[in-house]
Amino acid sequence: MKNNRTDFAETASEIDLRGLRCPMPVLRTQKYLKTLRAGDRLAVLADDPLAAIDIANLCREEGHLLIESRSRGEETGFLIEVGKDS
Numbered sequence: 001m002k003n004n005r006t007d008f009a010e011t012a013s014e015i016d017l018r019g020l021r022c023p024m025p026v027l028r029t030q031k032y033l034k035t036l037r038a039g040d041r042l043a044v045l046a047d048d049p050l051a052a053i054d055i056a057n058l059c060r061e062e063g064h065l066l067i068e069s070r071s072r073g074e075e076t077g078f079l080i081e082v083g084k085d086s
Helices: 024-033 051-062
Strands: 013-016 041-046 065-072 075-081
Touching: 013 024, 024 041, 024 051, 024 075, 041 051, 051 065, 051 075
Parallel strands: 013 041
Antiparallel strands: 041 075, 065 075
16 A cells, blocks of 8 residues: 555545554544444555454454455555444
């Protein structure tokens, strides 16, 4: 991912969390998801190796749908759809 975009075309919102280390990427993702409505989509870009595990767990525990997780080098992009009970 050479630029600041995650390349998820259907995204309503996007946050760039590169440079942050655990637990900050998942905490910021959680906080941002709380500002969205059910069905909204959020693209997240992170370069922390633990983000893939943490964000997947966050989605499962809070009822969000992790639509896609895409890695390129040290960066990972996530596309999340906000769950009904957010």
